[in-house]
Amino acid sequence: MSELLDIFSVLILLSAFVLMANKRIRSYIKTFRIQSFFIAAAAGVMGWESFIEKGHVDILVVCAIIVILKVIYIPNLLSKVYSNLEYRVEKDFIFNIPLLILISCGLVVFTYFSVSTVEGLNEGFLNKQIINSVSVFLMGLFFMISRKKAIGQIIGFLELENGLYICAMFSTHGMPLVVDLGIFVDMLTAVMIMGLMVFRINEKYESINIKKLNRLKG
Amino acid sequence: MILLLLLIPGLSAALFFLCRNNKINHIINVSAASLLLLCGAWLTGQVIHSPEMEYRSLGFFYMDPLGIIVLDIVLFIGFATGIYSVSYLENEIQEGVLPKTRCRLYYGLFYLFLFTMILALTVENMGIFWIAIEATTLASAFLVGFHNDKHALEAAWKYVIICSVGIAIALLGIILLHLSSIDALSEGQQLDFPALFAKAAVLKKPIVRLSFLFILIGFGTKAGLAPMHTWLPDAHSQAPSPISALLSGVLLNSAMYGIMRTVAIVNRCEGGSQYTGRLLIGAGLLSVLTAAVFILTQKDYKRLLAYSSIEHMGIVALAVGVFTPLSLFAGLFHMINHSLTKSMLFLSAGTILQKFHTKKVQKIKGLLRTLPVTGPVFFLGLFAIAGVPPFSVFASELSVILALFDAKYLYIGGVLAVLLAGIFAGIAATLFPMIAGGGTEEEEEEGEAIPVGEINKGGTAVILMLFCIICIGGFFLPDSVILLMEGARDLMLGL
Numbered sequence: 101m102s103e104l105l106d107i108f109s110v111l112i113l114l115s116a117f118v119l120m121a122n123k124r125i126r127s128y129i130k131t132f133r134i135q136s137f138f139i140a141a142a143a144g145v146m147g148w149e150s151f152i153e154k155g156h157v158d159i160l161v162v163c164a165i166i167v168i169l170k171v172i173y174i175p176n177l178l179s180k181v182y183s184n185l186e187y188r189v190e191k192d193f194i195f196n197i198p199l200l201i202l203i204s205c206g207l208v209v210f211t212y213f214s215v216s217t218v219e220g221l222n223e224g225f226l227n228k229q230i231i232n233s234v235s236v237f238l239m240g241l242f243f244m245i246s247r248k249k250a251i252g253q254i255i256g257f258l259e260l261e262n263g264l265y266i267c268a269m270f271s272t273h274g275m276p277l278v279v280d281l282g283i284f285v286d287m288l289t290a291v292m293i294m295g296l297m298v299f300r301i302n303e304k305y306e307s308i309n310i311k312k313l314n315r316l317k318g
Numbered sequence: 319m320i321l322l323l324l325l326i327p328g329l330s331a332a333l334f335f336l337c338r339n340n341k342i343n344h345i346i347n348v349s350a351a352s353l354l355l356l357c358g359a360w361l362t363g364q365v366i367h368s369p370e371m372e373y374r375s376l377g378f379f380y381m382d383p384l385g386i387i388v389l390d391i392v393l394f395i396g397f398a399t400g401i402y403s404v405s406y407l408e409n410e411i412q413e414g415v416l417p418k419t420r421c422r423l424y425y426g427l428f429y430l431f432l433f434t435m436i437l438a439l440t441v442e443n444m445g446i447f448w449i450a451i452e453a454t455t456l457a458s459a460f461l462v463g464f465h466n467d468k469h470a471l472e473a474a475w476k477y478v479i480i481c482s483v484g485i486a487i488a489l490l491g492i493i494l495l496h497l498s499s500i501d502a503l504s505e506g507q508q509l510d511f512p513a514l515f516a517k518a519a520v521l522k523k524p525i526v527r528l529s530f531l532f533i534l535i536g537f538g539t540k541a542g543l544a545p546m547h548t549w550l551p552d553a554h555s556q557a558p559s560p561i562s563a564l565l566s567g568v569l570l571n572s573a574m575y576g577i578m579r580t581v582a583i584v585n586r587c588e589g590g591s592q593y594t595g596r597l598l599i600g601a602g603l604l605s606v607l608t609a610a611v612f613i614l615t616q617k618d619y620k621r622l623l624a625y626s627s628i629e630h631m632g633i634v635a636l637a638v639g640v641f642t643p644l645s646l647f648a649g650l651f652h653m654i655n656h657s658l659t660k661s662m663l664f665l666s667a668g669t670i671l672q673k674f675h676t677k678k679v680q681k682i683k684g685l686l687r688t689l690p691v692t693g694p695v696f697f698l699g700l701f702a703i704a705g706v707p708p709f710s711v712f713a714s715e716l717s718v719i720l721a722l723f724d725a726k727y728l729y730i731g732g733v734l735a736v737l738l739a740g741i742f743a744g745i746a747a748t749l750f751p752m753i754a755g756g757g758t759e760e761e762e763e764e765g766e767a768i769p770v771g772e773i774n775k776g777g778t779a780v781i782l783m784l785f786c787i788i789c790i791g792g793f794f795l796p797d798s799v800i801l802l803m804e805g806a807r808d809l810m811l812g813l
Binding site (some may be wrong): 292 | 445
């Protein structure tokens with residue numbers, strides 16, 4: 101069982117690299133969907149295990165919510181926002197892709213060394229994966245600063261949230277269920293609000309390039 | 319009863335979305351704000367009179383002196399801004415800045431914002447606290463961008479993105495704290511503040527240390543500590559003024575409350591305050607320094623007030639970092655004083671903005687003459703926030719500096735005193751020219767002069783009330799307030 105989870109955690113990390121290498125907004129959304137699917141699958145495996153052993157359905161419920169929200173609803177919402185925009189440019193990246201990938205590799209190595217020096221972090225349930233999850237978290241942050249379109253930032257934020265989520269799931273078998281549900285509600289509202297704001301920015305600035313948001317200084 | 323505290327803002331938010339008549343909406347707003355204040359007073363009484371100084375309900379809500387202090391600030395400032403908003407909105411509608419239909423949207427979001435803050439301060443579970451703090455960002459995002467022009471939109475976007483990411487970092491910290499406690503706590507008490515605090519000694523130290531870093535950065539972003547403060551001046555200056563008062567007087571405290579709780583847990587786990595102390599004192603001093611630099615060169619009075627909030631949050635962080643009984647008391651006292659004084663200033667700034675239609679300092683002359691009540695109060699409020707006696711901010715700033723010297727942080731205390739003097743000079747040099755002059759005969763003949771007189775009667779009364787409190791707070795504190803602050807101090811020290 102734990103090997104299966106190992107495989108999923110590596111796949112999630114891999115999808116983070118693929119996301120970093122994407123150039124077009126449409127492909128971000130696709131890659132994000134795939135990443136969320138892997139997370140849902142990992143949650144499914146873990147939930148099934150805990151259901152068989154202890155009869156808990158918590159993680160299975162969470163798995164179903166991930167499928168509905170992150171695999172189906174949010175990617176659809178983002179593609180809808182994107183297709184309804186008036187002014188759009190397909191490509192969106194600042195540095196060249198090989199450089200971005202190299203920096204991401206650096207982030208993973210950095211996480212590996214810093215996480216393995218913390219005592220007690222490798223004693224939980226399945227904690228080899230904590231390195232992968234924290235790397236996904238950091239790559240989400242880096243993704244946000246390496247893209248300059250508003251939708252790119254939303255995807256970065258979602259990737260970061262994914263990293264957090266698998267970190268919680270792999271290290272502690274998830275937070276208490278109420279907390280998990282609350283986090284989903286918050287995330288959903290956040291994405292909706294950001295999507296609405298993308299529309300408004302597009303209207304007022306005739307572009308979704310956030311480099312243009314530079315009026316407030318000092 | 320505690321459910322009522324959540325039901326009132328929740329229900330009124332729903333009512334605003336249903337009701338289209340602005341007059342009725344104003345009435346709902348005023349009555350909801352007053353009812354909330356009454357509930358808060360009742361709850362405070364419960365906490366003071368219970369032997370352990372705590373209040374539990376339904377296994378979900380938990381109040382102790384620390385929580386109740388911050389909650390009372392929320393309800394009180396919420397009441398003040400609620401009353402102020404009535405005439406503020408009417409004026410905006412009359413001038414055609416605000417379409418009539420958006421009034422209820424404002425109130426709805428306003429009460430959702432209050433709801434999320436009340437939820438954050440009354441729950442026992444740290445995960446739910448996090449959810450509520452994230453929800454405050456979401457509820458206030460459209461309030462920050464309420465004016466819907468390019469500037470407001472930019473401020474709102476920065477606010478949502480920076481705060482959401484910051485808060486996500488805090489979630490990583492909370493996950494790590496959960497991981498460190500997984501063996502120590504039983505299933506039902508996971509992530510509960512009091513349980514974590516009680517079992518702090520058996521948590522896994524290295525993970526707790528790591529988690530504190532993430533939590534400090536995360537909630538520090540929301541509390542406006544430098545260098546994560548960049549959203550704050552934009553959001554505070556672009557939001558409608560009553561919302562700026564809420565953001566500055568209330569929201570920053572709620573985030574700081576999360577940091578205080580975590581510091582208490584981490585210090586108890588470490589058996590000393592050295593680790594958290596260094597980080598908090600560093601962040602606090604950097605905030606004061608950043609604020610000082612920007613205040614000295616500021617041209618926009620709302621931005622200046624925003625930077626001053628960063629400064630005062632820095633002082634509170636410093637006080638919490640020192641972690642002696644005196645410094646904690648001073649820090650809590652400072653938090654209360656800052657909230658009252660700063661919301662008063664933001665509300666006055668709102669009236670000034672509606673009267674003069676500009677945020678630029680240079681374009682405003684003759685404040686004392688044009689606004690006979692708000693003008694002088696704003697002027698004296700500036701003295702108060704800069705830390706001049708006899709106002710209450712002076713009393714608490716002095717206690718913080720004394721606490722620093724008392725704990726042998728001589729250099730830091732000295733640097734803080736110098737920076738505060740610099741900030742005073744900055745505020746004086748920048749804002750005092752607004753006060754005098756204006757209203758010359760030539761201008762009046764040409765019809766350019768702005769008519770003399772107050773424009774927001776209810777608001778002026780609220781501002782005066784806040785002003786009286788900060789005047790009295792400088793040399794007299796009611797026993798119950800002292801009792802609560804001592805309770806909160808002992809709670810954090812684990813006495």
